[in-house]
Amino acid sequence: MKRVLALGAIVGSMAAALALLLLRVPLLPSPASAEAQPIDRLFGLLAVIAAIIFAIVTGFLLYALVAFRRRTAADEGRPLHGHAGLEALWTLVPLAIVIGLGIQGGRVLRDITRPAGGGDALEVRVQGLQYAWLFEYPDLGIRSTELRLPAGRPVLLRLTARDVIHSFWVPEFRVKQDAVPGMETRLKVTPTRVGEYQLACAEVCGVGHSFMRAKVVVLEPEVFREWAAGQVAQATVAPGAPQVEQPVVTAPGGGLHAHTVAGTR
Amino acid sequence: MRILSLGLVRGLLAGLAGFAAGAGVTALARAVSGLPAWSAAPAAAVGTLTGLVAYLLAAGVFTDWIAWARGAEASDPRHGPAHGPGWTRYFNPDPSHKVIGIQYTVASLVLFVIAGIMALLMRLELTRPGLQVLSPQTYNTAVGLHGIVMIAAILVGIAGPINYLVPLMIGARDMAFPRLNALSFWLVPPGALLVVTSLFTGGFNTGWTGYPPLGARDPLGAQFFYSGVFLVGLSSILGAINFLTTIFRMRAPGMTLFRLPIFVWATLATALISLTATQFIAMAFLMVVLERLLGMGFFDPAKGGNPILFQHVFWFYSHPAVYVFVLPGLGIISELLPVFARKPLFGYKWVALSSVAIAVMGFFVWGHHMFTAGLERPLIVPFMITTLLVAVPTGVKFFSWLATLWEGRLSFETPMLFVLGAIVIFLVGGLTGMPNGIVPTDLALQDTWWVVAHLHHTMYGGFVFPFLAAVYFWFPKVTGRMYSERLGKWHFWLMLVGVFLTTLPQFRIGLLGMRRRVADYDAALGFEPAQLGTTVGGLLVGLGTILFLINLVRSARRGPLAAPNPWRSRSPEWQLCSPPPEENYAAPPVVVGGPYDYGVAGSAYVRLAERPATGALTTGATGGR
Numbered sequence: 053m054k055r056v057l058a059l060g061a062i063v064g065s066m067a068a069a070l071a072l073l074l075l076r077v078p079l080l081p082s083p084a085s086a087e088a089q090p091i092d093r094l095f096g097l098l099a100v101i102a103a104i105i106f107a108i109v110t111g112f113l114l115y116a117l118v119a120f121r122r123r124t125a126a127d128e129g130r131p132l133h134g135h136a137g138l139e140a141l142w143t144l145v146p147l148a149i150v151i152g153l154g155i156q157g158g159r160v161l162r163d164i165t166r167p168a169g170g171g172d173a174l175e176v177r178v179q180g181l182q183y184a185w186l187f188e189y190p191d192l193g194i195r196s197t198e199l200r201l202p203a204g205r206p207v208l209l210r211l212t213a214r215d216v217i218h219s220f221w222v223p224e225f226r227v228k229q230d231a232v233p234g235m236e237t238r239l240k241v242t243p244t245r246v247g248e249y250q251l252a253c254a255e256v257c258g259v260g261h262s263f264m265r266a267k268v269v270v271l272e273p274e275v276f277r278e279w280a281a282g283q284v285a286q287a288t289v290a291p292g293a294p295q296v297e298q299p300v301v302t303a304p305g306g307g308l309h310a311h312t313v314a315g316t317r
Numbered sequence: 318m319r320i321l322s323l324g325l326v327r328g329l330l331a332g333l334a335g336f337a338a339g340a341g342v343t344a345l346a347r348a349v350s351g352l353p354a355w356s357a358a359p360a361a362a363v364g365t366l367t368g369l370v371a372y373l374l375a376a377g378v379f380t381d382w383i384a385w386a387r388g389a390e391a392s393d394p395r396h397g398p399a400h401g402p403g404w405t406r407y408f409n410p411d412p413s414h415k416v417i418g419i420q421y422t423v424a425s426l427v428l429f430v431i432a433g434i435m436a437l438l439m440r441l442e443l444t445r446p447g448l449q450v451l452s453p454q455t456y457n458t459a460v461g462l463h464g465i466v467m468i469a470a471i472l473v474g475i476a477g478p479i480n481y482l483v484p485l486m487i488g489a490r491d492m493a494f495p496r497l498n499a500l501s502f503w504l505v506p507p508g509a510l511l512v513v514t515s516l517f518t519g520g521f522n523t524g525w526t527g528y529p530p531l532g533a534r535d536p537l538g539a540q541f542f543y544s545g546v547f548l549v550g551l552s553s554i555l556g557a558i559n560f561l562t563t564i565f566r567m568r569a570p571g572m573t574l575f576r577l578p579i580f581v582w583a584t585l586a587t588a589l590i591s592l593t594a595t596q597f598i599a600m601a602f603l604m605v606v607l608e609r610l611l612g613m614g615f616f617d618p619a620k621g622g623n624p625i626l627f628q629h630v631f632w633f634y635s636h637p638a639v640y641v642f643v644l645p646g647l648g649i650i651s652e653l654l655p656v657f658a659r660k661p662l663f664g665y666k667w668v669a670l671s672s673v674a675i676a677v678m679g680f681f682v683w684g685h686h687m688f689t690a691g692l693e694r695p696l697i698v699p700f701m702i703t704t705l706l707v708a709v710p711t712g713v714k715f716f717s718w719l720a721t722l723w724e725g726r727l728s729f730e731t732p733m734l735f736v737l738g739a740i741v742i743f744l745v746g747g748l749t750g751m752p753n754g755i756v757p758t759d760l761a762l763q764d765t766w767w768v769v770a771h772l773h774h775t776m777y778g779g780f781v782f783p784f785l786a787a788v789y790f791w792f793p794k795v796t797g798r799m800y801s802e803r804l805g806k807w808h809f810w811l812m813l814v815g816v817f818l819t820t821l822p823q824f825r826i827g828l829l830g831m832r833r834r835v836a837d838y839d840a841a842l843g844f845e846p847a848q849l850g851t852t853v854g855g856l857l858v859g860l861g862t863i864l865f866l867i868n869l870v871r872s873a874r875r876g877p878l879a880a881p882n883p884w885r886s887r888s889p890e891w892q893l894c895s896p897p898p899e900e901n902y903a904a905p906p907v908v909v910g911g912p913y914d915y916g917v918a919g920s921a922y923v924r925l926a927e928r929p930a931t932g933a934l935t936t937g938a939t940g941g942r
Contacts, residue, residue: 228689
């Protein structure tokens with residue numbers, strides 16, 4: 053009994069310390085989308101569960117290292133072969149935990165992917181290509197190499213890729229979606245915080261992968277409207293002119309493959 | 318030409334000649350049919366095939382089979398090489414499971430060093446932002462090679478202990494198909510060579526996963542990479558056939574399934590996966606090669622193909638493969654803990670069956686690698702549930718290990734240290750896998766360094782540390798000599814500190830936005846200190862590995878002679894002399910009790926038949942001395 057109490061004290065204090073540490077230290081970039089909030093709460097829950105399990109196992113190990121050290125060379129342990137009740141316990145409790153986590157994960161997934169009601173979402177077509185991103189706003193008739201979004205309004209990104217698989221990721225938005233050639237994938241994101249972010253390709257896509265980035269700017273809704281109007285005006289001033297200057301990223305030191313980098317267009 | 322008495326040298330030379338001949342014939346055939354004579358990809362493809370056949374023939378892998386087919390007697394290498402010193406045996410095809418086990422283990426260490434050098438190259442590049450050492454192309458190739466050579470090292474690494482130990486543990490004379498066993502091993506050198514050749518033939522950009530369309534557009538290096546993996550996979554399948562047949566057909570009298578040493582159960586589970594799933598990665602890679610060579614657009618949307626199809630087929634093996642890597646390691650943990658705790662393995666049947674459960678469940682989780690790929694929502698949630706469920710049998714193992722320690726009498730020699738380290742490291746790997754298994758959190762983590770750190774924890778804890786524990790533990794059995802405990806402990810602490818110093822910063826910056834497989838990162842992100850930590854951690858692991866290799870070589874030659882059973886193990890192989898005699902047991906041992914009855918007074922596991930008094934068969938030729 054004394055052993056169990058000592059063990060409980062070690063495990064309990066380790067779990068508490070670790071959970072506090074994980075919850076206090078900001079582990080993720082500060083969130084900038086509505087979707088980030090439930091995801092971050094889920095991270096918090098997982099951090100606490102992980103802290104507890106880590107403390108149980110390592111606390112037990114530390115205790116065993118000291119308490120069950122061999123003293124004489126021929127010393128033998130107590131021949132305990134097993135205990136069906138204990139085995140059932142540590143099968144069923146983890147089972148309940150993972151089912152609970154699965155349900156919670158499913159709920160959060162449903163919340164962050166629920167389509168925005170009433171056609172309210174701003175639609176943006178996103179095309180990934182080696183090694184750049186292109187954005188098109190079909191409702192506004194704008195094309196851009198920067199992704200500008202109004203704060204507070206759901207955005208439906210319709211992604212595709214021109215050549216190989218790319219992946220759309222803004223760490224502050226949390227959510228991520230691959231852009232796949234030959235098909236359309238979708239990602240809903242609702243930016244909440246005005247500011248500048250970096251979109252980076254998350255799926256390795258060739259020699260220029262490291263440099264496949266684009267600027268994402270979240271604007272106040274009225275500033276966004278002004279920008280959109282300005283873009284439309286510009287496009288009508290110069291009809292026929294290439295609407296988007298296609299960026300060609302030449303990776304430094306491209307080596308053997310450099311010709312294909314420059315030849316992407 | 319004494320050097321030509323080595324099958325490896327003969328095989329590689331003939332392989333090169335065969336490659337050149339195949340490439341030449343291809344050029345000729347193209348010229349005859351009016352195509353431009355030289356085209357590197359088809360020439361290399363045909364050359365790979367002809368080179369492989371020439372290598373196997375010249376190395377002597379088929380010699381016995383050819384002799385049988387002609388009605389002649391096969392050679393009997395049981396008493397060492399007919400000519401040349403004893404060590405030459407390891408460089409020739411040899412049907413003895415103990416020779417093959419050592420061949421696999423040494424090959425694995427060689428591959429580890431190669432893959433480790435790739436890792437250090439990457440560390441050199443990433444320590445500071447900007448491009449300093451490697452071009453992005455070389456960097457990407459180093460990423461892919463580090464991954465795939467490590468995977469080969471692990472597949473080969475599990476085959477080492479399995480080959481050496483399983484026949485001994487079940488009281489068999491050898492594997493069921495000794496010559497097939499030799500073929501499995503001899504497919505590894507050309508496979509590894511092809512994979513590494515990719516570095517000098519333009520490289521490849523995809524990482525080890527080889528995703529098309531990128532993989533279909535990559536330079537010639539990609540073709541060598543895909544072909545090499547194909548061969549290593551074939552080796553793995555053939556090995557699995559042998560392991561399963563041996564375990565099911567060749568157990569000693571009384572060795573019922575629930576009296577098997579637990580490592581044999583792990584082998585059984587892992588072989589079930591290798592035998593039935595490896596075909597899928599082979600098929601996926603073959604289809605990309607065909608797309609590259611013949612324009613078959615399996616994964617090319619412009620030709621009606623689908624890039625996502627590849628990912629399904631690929632991960633249908635490549636997730637279960639993770640359990641191929643770790644189940645033997647977890648088996649080694651379960652095998653060694655009772656010996657060093659002087660207690661029975663707690664819940665033997667639960668631990669044994671949990672391996673099988675993990676193996677079976679592993680087939681239903683592949684979609685969790687594709688949560689961001691555009692899977693249909695109704696598919697995503699079931700994959701999340703099945704993924705999380707794997708935690709249950711894995712948890713059974715952890716808790717059974719802890720209960721095995723309870724009221725034990727622990728001692729902390731190097732193998733035990735590595736076992737305890739493995740438990741902690743694998744635990745972190747499991748816990749950090751939770752947010753990868755749960756879809757919403759995985760959306761943030763997919764393709765980041767979080768995943769990199771997580772997978773390295775599962776590999777270090779599930780394979781590397783247990784493998785090292787096994788090498789130390791069975792070193793006196795294999796060589797008859799003792800390793801240096803002092804160097805072993807240094808090795809352990811360097812590795813343990815090195816691993817955490819590598820991965821903790823990786824977890825941290827992975828959460829903050831460090832993407833996978835990038836040669837460069839934005840200096841503004843402030844990741845430099847973390848990158849430096851990771852590099853120092855990698856160097857510590859490298860330093861530990863050097864100490865380990867020194868220890869192995871020095872101790873094998875000059876180490877003190879080991880006691881017959883230095884660990885007081887109950888397992889049958891420790892009841893033999895070290896190194897064990899060529900034929901293992903003079904007569905099949907009789908199993909009379911449970912494997913882990915440590916602390917049970919008067920209990921016995923196996924009874925060995927008396928040796929024949931002449932001792933003619935006891936001159937063990939496997940010591941390499």
